[in-house]
Amino acid sequence: MSDAIGYDILSFEKDGTPRQIEVKSTTAKISEKFDFILSENERLHALNLPNYWIYRVFDVKNKPVIYKIKNPLKSELAHLKPIKYQATIKVRDIR
Numbered sequence: 001m002s003d004a005i006g007y008d009i010l011s012f013e014k015d016g017t018p019r020q021i022e023v024k025s026t027t028a029k030i031s032e033k034f035d036f037i038l039s040e041n042e043r044l045h046a047l048n049l050p051n052y053w054i055y056r057v058f059d060v061k062n063k064p065v066i067y068k069i070k071n072p073l074k075s076e077l078a079h080l081k082p083i084k085y086q087a088t089i090k091v092r093d094i095r
Helices: 040-048
Strands: 009-012 018-025 052-058 065-070
Antiparallel strands (some): 009 018
């Protein structure tokens, strides 16, 4: 799949409703609060898709645990902080 679609896995609910899943993994143990990087494309899809989920996989090297969260970006569970910028520089005189 392409990164352009904004999620990693397309799954389906029992009634056939599409479920878009973005997987974020870590070697850290499970905790009540956690951070991960979300691209702008993933953020936009999370805000616009009706059944977007984040699957956070903890302790991937030993005993993986999957924490499933129905679109935390549309709730008060998530706090987003912009941390990256892409700079494009136009050069006037290339020599």
